[in-house]
Amino acid sequence: MKRTTSGSPQHLHDAEAALHDLFVRGQAGDAVAYRAFLVQLGAHLRGFLGRRLFGWPDEVEDLVQECLIAMHNQRHTYQSDQPLTAWVHAIARYKMIDLLRAKGSREALHIPLDDELEVFADSATEASDARRDLSGLLDTLPDRHRLPIVHVKLEGLSIAEAAEKTGMSESAVKVGIHRGLKALMQKIKDAR
């Protein structure tokens, strides 16, 4: 796995500023900036979680995905005047503890609260394969949620094209994607 680590204060400050900028633009509706944000965020999460879950290397990519979905679904709880590091760290930590508890691990009790600066210190761009079958979970969603996601996300159609193909209205496609992602998170939780 290609991995870079740099914990110098200047580097962390730059990472925070760059990600913050992309995220704020994404929150305003800029899909290109948002996508770039998610790619970088995913790499940081992979590095951060990989270092802490060394006992469960297989779980890392699943947890990266789960964190990304959670951050996406909860992005309305971020306010731009707050350090992004703190927000990302709090969610990653919450999901990591959730996972360790589910595994019955006592390590959940020992995850430090104060390592939040380190969340952007690592970056690992090469993803290992996720073990959890997200596509399989996706298949269990009802059509009104599943079809918009499949067409728009996985086949790369635009919202308008997906609307035409499914016979749904454009707003129904958007709502379907949005609700579908929430439902997907619920499925992940229930599957645990």
Added chain:
Amino acid sequence: MKTDALIAMLAADAAPVPRQAAARRLSLALGLAVPLSLALLLVGYGVRRDWADAVQLPMFWLKLLFPLCIALAAGVILQRLARPGVRIGRAWPLLLCLPVALIWALAAAVWMPAAAPERATMLWGISWRICAASILLMAAPVFVAAMVALRSLAPTRPALAGAAAGALAGGVGAAVYAMHCMELAAPFLAVWYVSGIAATALIGAVLGPRLLRW
């Protein structure tokens, strides 16, 4: 599914996000639930009949304001707990405890010089049996609304968030109930009002981890 595919999926859902979502959803919850608590009071209990005289009494206002101060501090704390990575700070938890400390100090001041029979009246009043339970009842709409709002937000400390929701609801519930309640002795308030609010907070702390997972 590859993480890249997942990211493409999430990025396609990049609609503009509402600002200040936590504060707005919690305010909306309060806006809907407080009238319900008031309606519950008017229908189930009624405002005290001597309210025209009661509003002249400083104790009546104290009884109304001290739970409201608790509710205010709990509300601010709750709004912070609903957002990941936001610190609660020291000031608001202190402000949450301050009204309780003041009412206890006042209660001690009237309790110390009093004789035994007076003490009994101050403590038990005429309505101690129903006081805390009534506060819980008045708090219920606010508590439910706050928990529903919290479920759409992201509390990373669910027990604490539940307790804050309970303290908010208990504070509002006690202030609403104060409009019906005839008691004016500080020791009564210090014990029964505080118990009602504390019970709501405790229920919140117990239910939080069960209801607020995300």
